[in-house]
Amino acid sequence: xxxxxxxxxxxxxxxxxxxxxxxxxxxxxxxxxxxxxxxxxxxxxxxxxxxxxxxxxxxxxxxxxxxxxxxxxxxxxxxxxxxxxxxxxxxxxxxxxxxxxxxxxxxxxxxxxxxxxxxxxxxxxxxxxxxxxxxxxxxxxxxxxxxxxxxxxxxxxxxxxxxxxxxxxxxxxxxxxxxxxxxxxxxxxxxxxxxxxxxxxxxxxxxxxxxxxxxxxxxxxxxxxxxxxxxxxxxxxxxxxxxxxxxxxxxxxxxxxxxxxxxxxxxxxxxxxxxxxxxxxxxxxxxxxxxxxxxxxxxxxxxxxxxxxxxxxxxxxxxxxxxxxxxxxxxxx
Amino acid sequence: xxxxxxxxxxxxxxxxxxxxxxxxxxxxxxxxxxxxxxxxxxxxxxxxxxxxxxxxxxxxxxxxxxxxxxxxxxxxxxxxxxxxxxxxxxxxxxxxxxxxxxxxxxxxxxxxxxxxxxxxxxxxxxxxxxxxxxxxxxxxxxxxxxxxxxxxxxxxxxxxxxxxxxxxxxxxxxxxxxxxxxxxxxxxxxxxxxxxxxxxxxxxxxxxxxxxxxxxxxxxxxxxxxxxxxxxxxxxxxxxxxxxxxxxxxxxxxxxxxxxxxxxxxxxxxxxxxxxxxxxxxxxxxxxxxxxxxxxxxxxxxxxxxxxxxxxxxxxxxxxxxxx
Ligand SMILES: Nc1ncnc2c1ncn2[C@@H]1O[C@H](COP(=O)(O)OP(=O)(O)OP(=O)(O)O)[C@@H](O)[C@H]1O
Ligand SMILES: [Mg+2]
Numbered sequence: 001x002x003x004x005x006x007x008x009x010x011x012x013x014x015x016x017x018x019x020x021x022x023x024x025x026x027x028x029x030x031x032x033x034x035x036x037x038x039x040x041x042x043x044x045x046x047x048x049x050x051x052x053x054x055x056x057x058x059x060x061x062x063x064x065x066x067x068x069x070x071x072x073x074x075x076x077x078x079x080x081x082x083x084x085x086x087x088x089x090x091x092x093x094x095x096x097x098x099x100x101x102x103x104x105x106x107x108x109x110x111x112x113x114x115x116x117x118x119x120x121x122x123x124x125x126x127x128x129x130x131x132x133x134x135x136x137x138x139x140x141x142x143x144x145x146x147x148x149x150x151x152x153x154x155x156x157x158x159x160x161x162x163x164x165x166x167x168x169x170x171x172x173x174x175x176x177x178x179x180x181x182x183x184x185x186x187x188x189x190x191x192x193x194x195x196x197x198x199x200x201x202x203x204x205x206x207x208x209x210x211x212x213x214x215x216x217x218x219x220x221x222x223x224x225x226x227x228x229x230x231x232x233x234x235x236x237x238x239x240x241x242x243x244x245x246x247x248x249x250x251x252x253x254x255x256x257x258x259x260x261x262x263x264x265x266x267x268x269x270x271x272x273x274x275x276x277x278x279x280x281x282x283x284x285x286x287x288x289x290x291x292x293x294x295x296x297x298x299x300x301x302x303x304x305x306x307x308x309x310x311x312x313x314x315x316x317x318x319x320x321x322x323x324x325x326x327x328x329x330x331x332x333x
Numbered sequence: 334x335x336x337x338x339x340x341x342x343x344x345x346x347x348x349x350x351x352x353x354x355x356x357x358x359x360x361x362x363x364x365x366x367x368x369x370x371x372x373x374x375x376x377x378x379x380x381x382x383x384x385x386x387x388x389x390x391x392x393x394x395x396x397x398x399x400x401x402x403x404x405x406x407x408x409x410x411x412x413x414x415x416x417x418x419x420x421x422x423x424x425x426x427x428x429x430x431x432x433x434x435x436x437x438x439x440x441x442x443x444x445x446x447x448x449x450x451x452x453x454x455x456x457x458x459x460x461x462x463x464x465x466x467x468x469x470x471x472x473x474x475x476x477x478x479x480x481x482x483x484x485x486x487x488x489x490x491x492x493x494x495x496x497x498x499x500x501x502x503x504x505x506x507x508x509x510x511x512x513x514x515x516x517x518x519x520x521x522x523x524x525x526x527x528x529x530x531x532x533x534x535x536x537x538x539x540x541x542x543x544x545x546x547x548x549x550x551x552x553x554x555x556x557x558x559x560x561x562x563x564x565x566x567x568x569x570x571x572x573x574x575x576x577x578x579x580x581x582x583x584x585x586x587x588x589x590x591x592x593x594x595x596x597x598x599x600x601x602x603x604x605x606x607x608x609x610x611x612x613x614x615x616x617x618x619x620x621x622x623x624x625x626x627x628x629x630x631x632x633x634x635x636x637x638x639x640x641x642x643x644x645x646x647x648x649x650x651x652x653x654x655x656x657x
Contacts, residue, residue: 061655061656084481093471109476112480149475
């Protein structure tokens with residue numbers, strides 16, 4: 001299998017610098033992404049980490065300063081006309097002419113790609129917009145705007161869907177709806193690339209994730225890999241936490257106070273903690289493995305020293321059973 | 334399809350209404366000047382004529398004498414021949430006091446031309462807003478995710494604006510023509526509308542309509558370039574003030590290249606501008622105004638170059654620009 005068959009999106013050393021009034025700002029820095037074909041790929045990062053910029057580059061809306069992009073094996077932006085019919089995208093907020101009705105906007109877009117006329121009604125139906133299809137876009141609620149944007153992407157019957165923070169401003173029902181939609185699309189065999197800074201929503205639906213911070217890739221792989229590589233923590237309850245902390249630290253473990261308990265990281269075998277402490281006559285009365293959620297990993301990766309850490313080697317295939325996750329690359333400098 | 338996009342905007346309707354409103358104002362103005370004189374006006378004119386005649390009969394000789402005397406004195410002062418035109422003085426003529434009723438046959442083309450500038454400006458605004466609205470609302474970026482070929486998108490938008498601009502200008506100009514004929518007919522001031530006049534009018538209308546199309550297209554390009562209707566109209570206004578008005582009057586050599594001259598030259602099939610040539614002699618500064626003709630060909634060339642520059646710059650910028 002070639003890379004093109006395996007990955008919907010591949011970027012290599014992508015870089016984008018914006019010129020602003022106060023000099024230049026690096027928005028994306030040697031970013032190498034791989035989005036496997038099929039499934040939902042979460043593209044995570046805090047505000048301003050370059051997610052939207054990356055997505056704009058994928059769509060040819062913004063020109064990269066350096067690096068290469070391939071979508072289904074086609075070089076972008078040069079070959080974008082060939083591949084754009086397979087890519088549906090919403091960048092940031094849904095954008096349509098405010099005075100046009102949803103139906104009119106969709107009809108014009110459908111005409112542009114020679115989609116059959118019936119397709120408009122189909123996608124309106126699919127996004128439950130049919131009743132309000134003839135209202136002006138400016139009169140839509142945020143959720144309806146979002147659904148209209150999704151309807152527009154569906155006009156093409158795309159193989160790759162790119163959603164940039166699709167749940168922004170939606171209520172829980174709306175978020176759930178979007179999540180189910182993404183899952184359904186992925187289950188139909190399409191690839192969904194969804195960016196977000198809200199972990200919880202992506203964690204539940206994503207198969208693979210890439211985490212970026214300050215324009216650089218911090219971790220990538222399947223959700224399990226990214227979490228797993230971080231190792232779990234263990235919550236330890238002992239009568240004398242202060243002395244226990246000394247003992248464990250001396251053994252090379254990371255210890256943080258957690259109320260009147262201790263949070264111990266860096267030990268995969270909780271039994272050894274008991275043994276270490278028992279040797280010093282410290283009797284453990286609680287030992288709870290704390291599974292690191294994606295959120296914990298995310299916060300850890302995107303804060304403090306992890307920020308500005310060099311990205312993992314772009315050549316290493318991320319994700320997939322055969323390749324180890326490169327999630328642990330942070331702090332290599 | 335792009336055309337539908339523009340037509341569907343409510344603003345277009347608004348601009349058409351504004352155009353019709355402007356035409357109505359112009360027609361109201363011409364109605365005033367086309368009206369036959371009222372009895373009161375005639376009486377007034379006759380009275381003034383009689384008064385002036387009386388004045389001439391009483392003081393005419395003295396006035397000529399005074400004139401000659403002053404001429405003499407001036408001639409002595411400057412040491413050269415001076416002509417005050419005293420011998421042209423004569424009794425007042427009756428027609429000086431009766432405003433000539435404006436006959437359409439004489440004023441048709443100038444009337445069309447002066448109003449056309451306004452109409453063309455409105456059509457320009459439609460062109461600008463047709464694309465600026467898409468740029469500022471971001472719907473252009475949605476569009477580009479469907480049709481990523483930037484040049485194709487740009488030129489289909491410009492072309493659509495032209496296709497909207499042509500019939501729109503035609504409609505407005507035909508309303509204007511009909512209105513002018515109607516107003517003058519009602520006042521019995523048509524004059525001798527010969528076939529020649531009508532041919533002239535037809536060509537003028539054709540040129541106005543073509544200009545409307547071109548200007549709509551240029552507007553669409555500027556809308557893409559400047560992204561906001563307000564900014565684009567502001568830039569055009571700024572250009573009109575700084576280059577056309579201020580710079581144009583300071584640097585006479587710019588005159589033939591001004592949009593003002595060019596548009597009039599195009600619409601009226603040729604125009605002219607005045608150049609003041611001043612020379613400093615021992616008697617002071619002497620200025621001579623000369624009229625320089627601008628041919629239709631020259632106007633069209635300037636127009637073509639200007640359009641090409643705007644389209645070229647827009648294409649170059651839009652080709653590479655980051656779209657939000
Ligand atoms: N048009 C622009 N001009 C200048 N700087 C920009 C522009 N767009 C983005 N940036 C900068 O680039 C960086 C990345 O922005 P980007 O919008 O890609 O982040 P993001 O990950 O999408 O953030 P968010 O989660 O807030 O949407 C930010 O520092 C931002 O200020
Ligand atoms: Mg963003």
